[in-house]
Amino acid sequence: MPPTDPRAPSDPLREYQQRLAQRHATHASLDAEDLRLARLRLLVFGAAAILAALAWSGTLSPWWLAGPVAAFAALAVRHDRVLRARTAAARAIRYYERGLARLEDRWAGTGEAGERFIDDAHLFANDLDLFGHGSLFELLSIARTQAGEAMLASWLVTPAGAAEIRARQVATDELRGRHDLREALALAGTELRSVLNAESLVAWAEGAPVLRHAWTRAAAVVLTALALGTGALWLATGDATPFFIVLALEVLLFVPMRAALQHALHAAEGPARDLDVLAHALRLLEAERFQSPLLSSLRATLETASVPASVVIGRMQRLVELHAWQHNQFFGPIGAVVLWGTHLAWAIERWRSAHGASVRHWLKTVAEFEALQSLAAYRYEHPADCLPVILDAAAGPVLEGVDLGHPLIPESRSVRNSVHLGGVHPDEGPHLLVVSGSNMSGKSTLLRTVGVNVVLAFAGAPVRATSLRLTPLALGATLRVQDSLQDGRSRFYAEIARLRQLADVALQQPPLLFLLDELFHGTNSHDRAVGAAGVLRSLLARGAIGFVTTHDLALTAVATELAPRAANVHFEDRLEDGDIVFDYRMKPGPVTHSNAIALMRAVGLDVPGA
Template identity: 45%
Template sequence: MQSLGRLQTAAARRSRVYGISKLVIAVLTLAAAGFLIHVLSGLLMLTVPTAIFLVLVVLHEKTLERMRYRARAIRFYEDGLARLNDNWRGRGETGDRFLDPAHPYARDLDIFGTTSVFQYLSTARTRAGEQTLANWLLTAAPMDDVMARQAAVRDLAPRLQLREGIASAGESVRSGVHPDVLSLWGRATPILTTTATRVASSGLALLWLLSIVAWIWWSSPLPALVMSLFNFGYSHRIAARLDKAVGGIERAAGDLELLAAVLALLESEQFTAPRLVDLQIALRCDGICPSEAIRKLARLADLIESRHSLFARPLDLVTFWSAQLVFLAERWQHIFGPQLRVWLDTVGELEALSSLSGFAFEHPDYAFPQLVEIGPQFDAECLAHPLLPIGKAVENDFCLDAQRQLMVLSGPNMAGKSTFIRAIGVNAVLAQCGAPVRARKLTISPLQVAASICILDSLSGGVSRFYAEIGRVKMITDLAQDTTPVLFLLDELLSGTNSHDRLIGTEFVLRALVEHHGIGIVSTHDLALTRIPETMNGRGFNAHFEDRIDGEALVFDYKLKPGVVQTSNALKLMRAIGLGVSE
């Protein structure tokens, strides 16, 4: 990154030199033109500084383009360092638009939002890439797909220059490349292109040009006036269809240069992972590179957009040049439109894999999970939450399987119960989307993650927290009816009712989940619930976190220990903030 910074500084100096040079040459040329305005031979001499000015314009623009690319590359490395230094919060896309409150775990595990898993992982520049990564985080992939993604991530992780190129290609894309809009346009029926429209618009434009020639040659403006009026009328006749066709192209063609740049990177790379090779094969289209085809559409879209210019609009009314461009765009649509969805999906998958491979590259000590068909099973060594910084995360071993399906987790406030539960869930989500996990080792079978951790009431909907919670519990028990075992993660289950009802309700829910081959964890402050494992015929067990007093301070080690917690710190915490409660 330091070399990029030095190059950027040198380029900034060149840019200033080019800018000053252009200004000086422009001023001198205009001044000279003023003196030589009546001398034809002198004016011809001004072609030399004019040519120099044009060369400087081209060189300056190329310098600015390289500076813009380099700025994005520097941002790519700065984001990586921010993640490693725990300064990543607030950087990048949050993915809020993908959050569905009814999803089994997205809100509870902070998959989207500020300081979320998505914000930490995503380096995608296109909406297709963000959509693909979000889908992977929301839905567990089949085992074969997970293993294929793991191989692709391993292949991409050391390709730093490729990932830099993907992250640095094109301009900002926040308002462009809407994959659904673009793919729908690609499959749509052409609006303007008919034989009659093409013949009429081309013929009338030619006749108008001939009328201008006649005016110049015979000094008679009448043919040009007649043709102009006739063409104005025809322009009005096709205006609605033309505007509709142009609008569709402009909406579909956001920042296509970025899409083309990412496709070009994928086309030129030599991969070893089968999934990446398959992505390259999917791009092939009768020997034509998709990146070049997309660039051609981008150029057409840019030219079509210029029809809104104050000077271009009147000329368009008599020459129909924008209609000719639409004919070309709709011809492109006919040839390549059906492939657009494949190209967009390919770019989306490449960007999602690039995001996961960046995560793997930055954390080489994280393990790729071992996938097993026989389950249920979640067996982890030295597991921790992947969003916690190095040095603050405490690693714990954790195992659930067909023999030990339920952990009842007790412990005092602030001891780490909720964070530990989220660590299990987030690592399970990462494992089933093809990413490495924050553990020394993880063996996992196919599981449906479901959580009840962050339950909110709804004032507008008239729903209490307790009612919202039992609704979530009902959803989790319904998921348990499926063939894929549920990994249930329940934090302070049914805390909104009395101890008697809570014990009966919790035992009923846990027994139902266990009987349907689910595995999971429930945390509690209510020690009455720690008796539930005794009724589970060996399939349940207790574990706890604890604290200790060090002088006047409470100290937490965040280490998971077997058995039921023997301490409580509620009164200690109340006194610590100035509430003089007595024993």
């Protein structure tokens, strides 16, 4: 692991406050300059109007207008730059305001919630609040492009391999102190999000060739040379016949191709604008030099034959600009004679053939940088969180967390607990913890805490813990299994269907980590006890490890039956002055009492004593 970046300040809150103050000052200064330039432009316009009236009356020469016109044009250019800079400053203000909101635990609802990534069929995403309002995705994501958001979302729902996790950890260590790059990439991403249509850009870049007969390209070169030569001959001798013969050949050959040529030219206009915006983000990355292997390899993908991607994109931009010359009334006739549009159409087709496949990779590279920057920002903003240690799979399924906390719960209200599951030998740790306790005591929160930290670990992010050691694991949960009116499924049927999926996953590698909440609570006590024991025994036999919660004291006997592979733990509560108080601390052994009746009375239900 490389040393910590010395540029990373120790106080994220102070760093963001200072940067926010600087951006506010910049915005205020640009506001003032905007007002000055607007007044100057109005003054110059007024002066030009007066001079124009005097020139019209013959009092002054029209040449007097040259100065005000030039001054107005220069002011317009300067004003445009100021307005762009002010827009960037406003975006930077919003960027750091959201950063402060994350640090102050008031971030929910301030960012992209990732609702489009919600998948009810996923084995753990809904159960662990990965997407939606106040979700893990909203806390993590500073990506501004849709591709960057999709990349981060895929990292959360698809665990990475051990080597990739370590590579991301090293990369985020290098990135976490690079605030200027992170800010610039976020601002460029905002522009990309508002302008770029990634799907249509990739479709154009990778589309089938529009011009199919290569010999017409050579014919165009020959005819252009002949047109220039015969035109010179016409000027020198006055004989126009050869020139018009060449023009006739051009018409015969290329008028039938006009539709294809126009399609090749006009189809490139929109993608060229998208590429120009993309090039801004790529130039930011091309200007950086990285030490970590992952960042260096991503940086290397931005070059084609040692030519930076932004330069390659610039060539396409110039081709589209040259095409615009055809619309000039003076150059248009010349362009028609020399087959200007034909040559440009072929040049665009050559660009697509040489670089079209790279566009998808450029977009993917920007997306991956955005995802890494999201993890790097989270790592910078939570310096007390630790990096998990990914153990070799030969250690057996292992999950060992010390002082685990839930990252979506403010630290001031978070109660941490330690867990230890698995190992090669049974005496190293149980493979199953049966978590009992009364309602609202913290059982489900424990499962979500474990699950979210495992998701973070396998995404390459730091975890909310003093330490976390784990082997590669597949994850599955039943914390938020729901019925479906559309599919005609009850909650119980949805639960057993999910359990069947988890049983199938448990037959594969890596081993399954299951998080089962209130198993079979929709059926009677006898069936629940028999079914739970059978399911848990089957999962353990398939090499899985995990947790099951219950407030049914009868189910705690399952741990005794499956010992030493299983153990009981519990959360408890107590009555203080008529109120139920929870400490949310996990303790060994089964719970010994229930608070259901007390809770009913607490909300005003008329429930008799036992």
